[in-house]
Structure formats: structure tokens, C-alpha cells
Amino acid sequence: MSAVRFGILGPLEVSGGAPAAAKLRGVLGTLLVRANEVVSVDVLIDELWPESPPRTAATTLQVYVSHLRKALRTAGPHHEGETLLTRRPGYLARVTPDELDSTAFLGLARRGHQALNDGDFAAAADLQRRALALWRGPLLSDIPHGPLLEGAAVRMGEARTTALDERVRAELHLGMHRELVPELHELAAEFPLREEFHAHLMVSLYRCGRQAEALRVFTRLRHTLVDELGIEPGPRSRRLQQLILAGDAALARPEPGPRPVAVGAVGPVGGDTALPGPDPSFVGRAEELGALEALLRGAGAGDVVAVTGMPGAGKTALAVKAAHRAADAFPGGLRLLDPRDGGPLPRPAPAPGTLLVVDGVASEADVRPLLPLGYTLLLTARRVPAGLPGLRTVLLGPWRPEEARQLVRLLDGPDGRRVSVEQAEAVAGRCGWLPLAVRAAAAQLAARPHWTPATLVDRLYAEESRLDALHTGDMDVRARLLTAYDDCDEGRRRQFRLLSLLPPGPFDAARAAAALDLTGARALAALEGLADDRLVEADRDIWRLPELLRLVAAERLAAEEDPATVRAAVRRVCLAYLPDAAGPRRATAPDAPALARLARTAYDAGLWELTVRLTDGLAGFARPDAVAEEASYALALDAARRCADRPAQARMLRLLAELAWRYRRFARAHDLLGRALELARECGDEEETGQALVGLAELLLDGGAADEAADLLGPALAAPAHTRARYEATRARALVALAQEGPEAARTWFTECLTLAGALDDPGLRMYARRSLRALDADADARGAGFGAVEVRPGLWRIHRGGPFARSSTACGEPCR
Template structure:
């Protein structure tokens, strides 16, 4: 498609070379209503942009996922977000046909190959400079690397070119469904990032006079973006307009407090102080604040550039600003100012939850206030500092000599304090709190009983020196890693907020189900939840449901979870970058594992290591706050860290490495799935009235003791082309999305079985599809699947699968009251499964024969068959099937067991009302 250009950074535009002569029919109007007239500014190309809105939706969706498979379901959701018509699939095929015709018109030579069908949808190929969004991302990345390398002229030129590609909001003339909306948010955030980096490069080039007007316009358009306000403050200060720069800070603070209930971030506060003090370094290019912590631009595979928001400037001595930082602690949010309570920052009035953890900290500090040391740890952004400050305020009465906050690892670009610096700072802070003059007599730290909040501990040695200077004082120590080697240390690990605690951040939100989804998508992460709640408060036109929809796309979630220069991703990335290379690689690969708890063996498989070596890395990640220990004894990658791991995996590992790790992971889960395939992933039955009367024609399912594997594993295996593993995994999956999700996984496994030539597996998946259709009361599709399963199994000589397909057909007959036909099919099924290894198949046949006997002969005849089921279940050693047979036998002895309208458990966990029958042709009760 070398002659076609796609533009989505603004209204949709598709142009082809003038030599393409326009639409094939020569009518002046292309297929689907596209314009066949008009040229670009240079007069060398013709527009083929479709006028029809639905065609623009199809094209836009394919283009934002260019060179990726876009599923049919995704396209249908985009075209009809609320209620797709029954003919949606057929209508979509018509639209795709029109798009293909349009592309052929735009480029007769290559257009026919641009849009190809790839299960489960379509791929639109766009390479090189054909797609403006791809050009934008490539050029902005080059600009970012130039900025990191100090080549500010090249950075400014490249980033200006990248931003110049934008003509308006993404696909501004196209209706947005969920995918286009999330893509628009992601790309808009990328544009703002590139724009901010271009402004940063221009400031480094001394172009502050030229930037003032642009920045004033941008801050009016984006009032909550702190980075733009900071750039404007620097530009104004360099233009000798310090008073206006201070006013910009005042407007920023009022906006954040009124809209979000938070104070400006640490960088804004530091810049404000520097302008107040008339810092001469700000007058020169290079003296402005740098970008917030994040991945260093141009960081290569060696990952040696883990500077993450730090500079090469090192301090030779402790200065007054360092003391100010230690006293104030720079805890953002309301109440962070100095309140006269020693040097402890004020409690955060928006602090919620942590009742159990705070009670434990109170207990530990009160039982031995003179010497206890408590480490507070957890994943980045989990609220360790706020928790420690809250805990210190709660026990204030037990520490009459003062509560002091010491920031050991400053949040700005400076290096962590050394142990000597920290001790000198503590002496200075205590002296200032006592009101004594500098250099005057002061009381020894050793004789005081204080509570020290040591925030951001960098090493055990650093902490030990401070504690040695104040041996009679208690300490609350925060940090990503527990400082091992400190005598008497106790640890409190902060995890995600509970659902109830998290909901308190959204007081006033009228959509509890949407709020619950937001909490889940944020993984209960306090910083993410605070930002989400702030966004809802700042944008009254947003609903909780709309925010939840924006957060669903994993690729854009981090872009949504930011306000100003406060962002979740930066916090997480800084902790990730501080680890050793082996830990970082392990973290990335563990992102392949499905959400939820995993065992050390699963980690070993995905890492390609022995279990012992893998466990060492896993425990290191736990110490770093990048993994959690799960309640069940395994490990868990918290939701937002899982997204970061996937992002880093995509950026830093080659396709061969990822595929090999994926194959090892799937191999590790396959035995578990195969065990469920053998025993059946059915539910543990719940024989209660509530389980029956709501929907008597549907199953009531609970978890099986043998835990199913997540459905996404089968999808991952299929996408990696691991056909045999797809089949092995599919038999024991746990669908996350109900009936459609279960059928989708089975359909993938069916296709995989055909690709690897496994006819028995093909028959099995057809039979499972029949079971699903039967369970959801769709007898037509169920019959079709069972008949196809029987034909494939019979042709392949798979006798047990053939027999089980006949059992399914027999149950369909029984549903309609055709008991004689059902009995005939079941006799054929038993005959088809004579071998000793066909025990499970014979069990299913006997179960169905018991149901036939119950309807046509009565309870006594049914007992014989359920008794055989019990013997076969014990031969299988399957406690679930054995329990079902015992329940059925007990039910037959119950009073009224032969009566009409009584609940009947037809399969384990599947209940239905008893039929009203008259002889062999009885009909099922209407429900």
C-alpha cells in the first residue's frame, strides 16, 4: 500500500495517488459513499475517505490496531456499543467488503492485500509512513532519545514534527465505541507527553520568551497538568516576571485543592520555593525542574540507565533546603504543612482504611515505646508514608519528647542521604523544634524518648546509624524493601485496600457497581483510587461507568490514572528500575502468568529456572514490593504491577523469548487442565431451594475443588500458535465471561485440534460445545454439535467420545419426553464403550439411563442405574461424581421423589424441575 496514506490524528483521511483514477465504477463516488473527488494540498492525491459513519468506524478501529488482529466481536461492539442487531455479523461482513473495495480503489496494485481475514477477525496492514499515528510514535521516540542524550536542538525539531502531525482529536469525525475511545485517550496522552518534552527541549535551548504565550494557552486548556504550569513558571521567571510566575503557582494550588482536594506535588513546591528565594540557577538553561520519574528515554536492553528521575549532581554538604525537606517531609495532600507537632507533618484528612494495620502498629508502639522498630513496606504508591504519619499521630501521647519525620530518600533529583547526613539533620531538626539557637547547647538525642518516622529508607546501614544516635526512641521505617539486619525489627506489609475501604474514596458516586469495577481495575491501589476519585470530582460530566469504561483497556489504563505530574506508572516504574537486572527480567516474565495466585513451580516454568533459583528471585521481588505473598501461600502480582510487567515485557523482550516462556508456562498448567478434562470441570452441586427456583433450566455452579485454569491461558496458547497446548488447556479452563466466553474458548480449541490433526480432541470439543448449548437451553445448536461430534469420533475410532456424544443426543430426546428414543441411543452408547478405559463414558451413560428409568419406570428402576454410577465413580476415584450418585440415591428415598414438579439434579450441579409425564411420551414442565 505504498501509495495510500491513512490519517487518524484528527478527522479520518484516506488518500491515494492521483494515478489510481478514483473509484472503479468511475461514478465519482466510491464504495460505501466515499468521496472520489478532491485532492490533498499538493494536488497529487485523491481522497477516498468514506462518508458513511459506519464505514469510518470499521476503518478507524482497524487503523488504531493496524497490523494486529481485530476480532469480529470487537468490531461489532464498536459499531453498536449498546445493542447490536441480530444481523450484526452479516452486516459487518458487508461493511468489510465495502472497505476492501475502497482500498482497492485507492491502490489498485496493493489494495487487495491490505485487509486480510485472520481468525478471529481482520488485519489492516499499514507500514512505513502510511499511517500518521505510527509516524508520530516513531518520531516522538527519536525525539525522546535525543532529549535524554542532551541533543536539545534535534529533540526540539523531532518532537515539533511529531506534534505537528496532529490535526485535531483522534478520529474526531468518527463515532467512538469503547476501543476507539480508549485509543483516543492513549494517543492524546502521548501527544501531551511529546508536547511537554518539546517544551522542555526549547527551555534548554533558551527559548523562554517564545514559549510564554504558548504555555499560557496550554495551561488554560489543561488546568490540571502540573508539568505545563512548571514550564510556564520557569519561562516567566527567566523573562524577569517572577511575580507572574508565583501567581501561576497560586492558581495551580487553588485549582488542585478545589477540584481534587490535593496540594501541588513536590516538584511544584520546590520550584515555588526557588522562585521565592530568587534562585539564580533558574535563570540559566538546565536549571529548570526535570521531567517526573519514568523510564529513561533511550534505555537499552542492558537497562543500565536506571536513573529514573535522578541527576548526576551530588551534594557535598547538607544545606538548609535539605533541613527544610526533612522537617516538612513533603507529604503531599491537605494537612501536609507544619502544624507545630514537633516536626511531624499533619495527618492527611483524606486518609481512609487500614484499621487493622493501624491497630497493630499502635499495639506494637505502645507496648514498648522506648525501643520498638516497625518497618512499613508494600508496593510503590500503596501509601506507606501516609500510613506511617497517621500511625505516629495516633500514638502521639506516648512520645512526649517529640515525633520527628526524616526523609531519608528525597523525592526530588538528589541522591539519598548518607547515614552521617541523616544524623546531622536529625540533630538540627530536634534543635530547631526545641527553639534553641544554632550552635547553642542542646539536649543529647540519647536521653530522649522520641518517635522517629524514617521515610524512604535506602539501606539497613543508613537506618542503623540514625537509630544508634537515638537508642531510646522508637521508629517507624518506610521503604520498598525491608531493611534486614536491624535488631528487634517488626514488619507491617500494606496491601490493597479492601473493597469497603476503597469505596469510601468515592462518596457521592451514584453507581455502586461501576465504582466496584473501578476499584477492581485499580487493584485497590490507594494512589490509583485517589486519582480516579479526583477525576470524577473534577469532571462532573463523567460518570463512574464512563471512567470504568476508560480503565478497562489495559494498554491505556496508566494514561488515565494520572493528573498533573501525579501518575501511578511513575511510582511503579521507579521501584522496578531500582532492582537488579535479574529481578527486572523475572518481573517482566512473571507478567505472562494469568492474574491471581501462582505457585513457585509456575514461576520456575515461566522463568526457565529450577524451582529453588526461581524462588530466590521471587522472594527478592517480594522484598522490593513488586510481588505479594498470597493468602493461599503462593504469590500474586498486583493488578497494576501486572500491567507494568506486560508493558515492559513487550518493550524489552524479543518475540522468541516471549514465545518460549509462554510455552513453558502453558506446559506447567496443562497437567492441571488435563486432570479436569478427565474428571470434568463441573461444579460442586448446591442442593438448596434457592439453587433451584431462580432459573430451574440453568445450572447452578460453584467452584470445583480442583481449581480450573484461567481461560486466558488457552487464548494465549492459541495466539502463540501452540495448538496442542491450546487443546490440552481448554478442557480445564474457567471462563471469566459466562456462556459466550466458554464457547469462545472451546471454539479456539476446536480450531487448534483441527490444525494439529487431533480428531479425538476435535470430537471432544464439539461434544463440549454441545454440552454448553444444552446447559443454556439451546437444543438446536446442541443437537448439531452432538451429531458432528459423533460423526468425527466414529470416523476417528474414538469410541468413548462417540458414546458420550450419543449420551448428549439422548438427553435432548429426554428433554422433549421421547424416553424410548433416549433409551435406544443410550444402549448404543453403552455398546460403543466396552473397554475398561471407558469408565467415565459408561458413568455418563448410566447417569442418563437412570434419568430415563425415573421418567418411564419410576424410582426403583432408577436406583439400579444410580447404583451403577456409584460403583463407576468409586472406580474412577472421583469424589465429585461419587457425591452426585449418593445424593441421587438419597433423593429417590425421599418422600414425594416421584412427584411432578420436584427438583431434579440431572448432572452434577445442574438442576431442573421434575417433569409431568404420562407414560413414555411425557413432556417437561413449563418454567
């Protein structure tokens, strides 16, 4: 393993010397904070010039990046290739995990967290010590912070505090209370509002026989919280005070391992807390709420009901709401317990019919000690604790689109700004319909009076910055989703990362097997494990990666996988989807935007031939977004040039021309078809030659030159019967006949189209020919009143009454619906 090359946990450090210029340090620091992820030019400009960027900001940024590249080459050897890469729509800092101190810190802290959960306290303490040793001070403390660095500094500061807390917890389990007392005094002073460090200090002092000092720590904490925030210490701190006052013998010795702990423990020293009231902003979930309430009303002492789902789905809010709706069925009251908070187990239920909500269950071990205590248990858990007897569950997924009207109430601003149903649907859609994400978006809108609802929709558009936009205050969607990722072992995390290479939408086990490089059976087992961890959604044999989890997986893929591994996986995925691009559509086949995205992924990986082959499949879709369609063909044209595939170049030029023709850009269509024809003839491609001639003929026909169009179609009509060029030429000749001679002459050619469609075995082309013949019959029934509704292209344009091809937008057809 190489030494850390870049340091951002403190002042910026670069082995061999960091750049001296402030702006260069700002650019490098920002890119390193988002290492192995693309940071857009707009984000970098906002970071460097948060108040008023100069007009030349983008050009100046290019100069800064150029200087940084030279400086980093001078600073010392690196892995193969550049460190700073240009990637649309910005730049990317490529570093390996062991070269950046923040990545090394997070990796060690994650392993320490897992060791603590597993009860391996010596390993947990060691790993967290090694992680914390990498800290030299606040994140990039020598660089002015814009929006991105400010948020990153808060997140990393929280990560350091968590590591400190977990290290102290582990060391307390190891009996190191005497050694911890001086440091805990410092931590309590550094974090006067963090109750956990005061609680650790109270425990350490008590175990050292210093009971009075431990109680004084609680008194100081209470005065601080009351004076500054007007609140009392939380249940755990109050419970701890009571245990110290009672001289509790169990508290005086280290616990042998982790055990469930109560927030609302019942008993004389428990400081028991009633279940809080339901969230007044709770919306939707009518179906799940009704199902959960019914389960609670039918449950008795010792029964267990669980709400499960992915992070941010609103499990706790639903559980609290349902508990209060069913409160009349629990005369003994409603209590709350949190196994993550520390403290003793609750005592037996004080009265029959007591409901205990256990929030944040990690495993069955958190629940089994509670089963004999006489409570009805309502659990919230990401994973289903399937080992519990008689368990009944309610699975909570994202909100449903039909709940959008209720989301309007959540998004409406207190200052009178109103969100339409359409805008609510757009926001929720870009949030993956995840409740936490929608609430974070609503908080962003409420905090910015100068934003309109349309502004919020726009800010959530770009995928590379969407998770950043969904972080406000203590609502950090990325961090919440990463909890599920961090709790997995490395094998499962890697599977999750690789699945981000699949195009958005449903997929089956065969597509997953390609991404994961596994057999079908092993891929299915991997998907089941990921579904148990709530990292994928399952619907029988169809799977889906939820939208925001897909973005998290893509970020981790860029940060943690080497480029060669990613390129090999992209190749496998593209090959798996090629049949969908070329053949009949299946339930798990990608739609046009997803297929275009996959082609873009292939292009970014340098897989030129696969880019072209995937883009070929887009020609079979009716696509309402002309800009995106044109971008796809232009990208494939560039890929074809890079791999010197001249027939593919001709084909992409022709597809670009067809798009220009559909949107009445005739001069551009003519230019592109001319270039396509020249290329096709040079490389002897008869199919593309015929297709280009058909396109040029249709331009002539569109301009009223039917005779010239008929002449141009001659060579294409001589093509073999099994070729698409022959079919297209026959279709165009039918339209020429319609313009020159009328419906009866066109009937002969459309009948020939029907025969040729049979030779091509293409049901869509057969249906087009039959629709055209029916349209001619309708015209005949109307006794020649006009041209009717004959399609110019299958499913795309129609000729309206009054004439075949006319340049006015009212006369030339429109896309078929």
C-alpha cells in the same frame, strides 16, 4: 542496530515517506504511540472522529489499515512479517525497540536515570543528551489529538522534562554551571511554573559568582507563582534563597555525589516545614493504622519505623495519618523530609520527642546520616531498607474487599450521584483494590457529570484500555507503577514481563520457573527479588502478580519481547498448567476463567494442540458464564480444525451441544451432536461416538421419547467399563428407567454407575451416584409421591417433582448451588 524507522517525537516520520492523507497519519500515529499493544477499534474510532463518528467508521477504519499496509510495504524493508497486524479487538503496530524514536528515547532516559541514582554523572549526562537529541518537537505535532494522543503527548512531555532536569542535575555535579546558564534561562522561560529549573539556574549563577542575579531569579519565580497561582515557592526554593543570602560555601561547589536532602529541614536556614495534615478523604486501613500507631508510640530517639508497599498503595497517606494520631507522643513536633528534593541535611532534632517522616526512601544511604540526629524516624519506602538497625515495618498491600463499604464515601459524587456497595466493589476489583487506582477512578467519575457509576464500571471492564482509563490529571496509575519497573535492572524487568503470561491468580515457584525458563531454585530467588521490588506479592510459598501490575507487565511484554521468545514462553507455561487442566485441583490451580484465558493465550500464539488440551480441562468446571464457556469451546474447535485433530473437533462440538442443552437450545444441541457423531464415526473414535449417542438420547428423553432414547443408548452401553462413555450411557439409562419404570428400576442402573465410577477412579462421579441413590431412597420413603431431586448431570441439573424431563423452565431443573 537498524536506524529509527518511525518518528513520533515531533511530526510523524516514516523512513521512505509517511502517508500524506490526514486520517491515515492519524491511524498510524495512534498505533505507534501504543506500539506492540493492541489498540481497540473503539479507541481508534474515538481518536479519528472524537465528536461524531460516521456509521461506517469501523469499515472505513479497515480500509485505512489496508492502505497503510500497502504504503508501509512500499516505504522500505522491515523485519519479517507485516507491521500492522489484526489482533482482537483491534490492531497492533509491531516494531522493534530501535525502530521507534519514542521507545529509544525512553530506554536511554531510563538508563540515564539509573546512572544518576548510581552517582555516575558523566554517564547520566551522556545518556540523557542522547535521549533528548531524538526530540524534534511535541508528540505527533502534525496530527489532531483525540483522547489517547492527548494523554500520550502529556506523558511524553513530562518524560522529556524529567530527562532535561536529570541531565542538568548530572551536569551540575560535573561542574558545568557556566555552560548551563544560557540554557537554564531558556528553560526557566519555557517552564515558568517549574521550580526545579529556576533552582538549577539559581545554583548555576551562584557558582559563577553572580549572587545578585541568582536572588533575582528567586524573586521573579515568587512573583509568578503568587500572581498566577496564589502560592509561595516551595521549601527547596526558599531554602536555596536562604543559603545564597548566607553565602553558603558548600553550595558554591559541586557535590561529589548524591546525598539525602530535606523538605522540612530543621534549622535557621532550613525553611522547616511542619508535617501537613492528614488527607481528609483517607478511608480504610484500620488494621495497618492501628499497628503503625502502636509502633510509633513505642519508638524513641534513633528508632526507625517503615511503611513499605507497592507504588500507589497509599504509604505516604498512612504515614501522615498515623503520625498525627500519635502526635501527643512527640512533643517536639512532626517534620517531613524528602530525600528526592535536593538541599542540605537537617540539623539535629531541636527538642526531644521529634518525629521526622522521611518520605520516598530509596535505600539505606538516604537514612543513615539521619540516625545520629536525635529524631524518631518514620520512613515510607517501596523496598524494605533492611540494613537499618532495629527497623520495624508495616507492609501495605491493596485494600481488602471488606473495606468496600468505606470506599463508597470515596466514590460518591459531589453532585449527588451515589455509588452502591456492589458498584464500589466492582470498581475497586477492576482497580486491583489499589488506592491510587480507585482514587483515579473516582476522579474520572467526578469529572464527568454525564457518567453514572455503572458507566465507570463499564469503562474499566476492558483490560487493554483499563490503565488508560485510570489516568486523569496528575494521577497516572500506569506511570506510577512503572516507577517500580524502571528502577529494576533489565534481568528483573524481563522476569516481571514473562510472569504476565501466567493466568491471573496465585501461582507457585514451579509455574514461575516455567514462565522464566529457570530451575526451581533460581525461579524462587527471582520471585524473592521481585517481591523485594514490590512487583509480586508473597504469601509463604504462594505468589501473586497484582492485577494492575499484571496489565503493566503484559504491556511491556508486547512492547519489549520478540514474538519467538513470547511463543516459547507461552508453550512452557501451558505445559506447566496442563496437569491442573486434567487432574485434581490444587491451591494454585487456575479457576475456569483463568484456564480459559490461558487457552486463549495459547491460541493467539498459534499453539493449536495446547489450546485444545487446555480447553478440555474446562469441561470439569461448573461455569455460570455461558457466553464465555461457549466462546472457549468455539475457539478450541477452530484450533482443532487448524491442527486437523478430528477427534478433538468431535469433542468440542459435543461440549458445545451439552452447553446448548443445558440452556434449553434443543435444536442447536441436536445439530451439534449430529455433527459430532458423524466426525467421531469417521475417525473411529469409539469414546466420542458413545458420548454423542448419549447426548442425542438425552434430547429424546427430554422430549418424552424414553423408548427411542433407550434404543440409542445400546451401542454406548457396550463400551468398555473403564471409559467415560460407558459411565455416561449408564447414567442416561438410569434416567430412562426412572421415566419408564420408576425409582426401583433406576436403582439398578445408578448402582452400576457407582461401580463404573470406581473403575474410572473419579470421586466426583462416585459422589453423584451415591447422591442419586439417596434421592431414590427419599422418594421411596415418600411412598412414590413424585420424582424427587435426582440430578440429570453431576452437579448441574435436577429433576423437580412432577415428572422427569419437561421442556418448561419450571419443571426442568436448575444449576446446583
